[in-house]
Amino acid sequence: MAGKVxxxxxxxxxxxxxxxxxxxxAVGKxxxxxxxxxxxxxRELRGALKNGQVVEWQATVEIAFKVE
Structure with a gap:
């Protein structure tokens, strides 16, 4: 059977x-x-705030990899 998973x-x-x-x-780690x-x-972008200032940028990422 041919194909990739x-x-x-x-x-x-x-x-x-x-x-x-x-x-x-995220990708590097x-x-x-x-x-x-x-x-x-x-999938999602958001940030953390402290005293009304952006202190952290956050990205939810789905990463696909080939199943051998």
Whole structure:
């Protein structure tokens, strides 16, 4: 039987400067333990506030990897 199978996991990346940094943190950390990563989907963006100021950018990311 031909075809590919992928599994997706969900992680949350956090950063002090931007959503892009938060996404890259999530993908970068996952790359340390996952092999065969193929794509990611940003599911949610949010931030943390302190005294009315943004102190953290957060991105919920689904990462797909090939099942061997």
């Amino acid at each position: 992928f599994k997706k996991i969900q992680v949350v990346g956090c950063a002090e400067k931007s959503f892009q940094d938060a996404i890259e943190a 996952a790359a340390n333990t996952l092999k065969g990563m193929s794509w990611f989907e940003v």
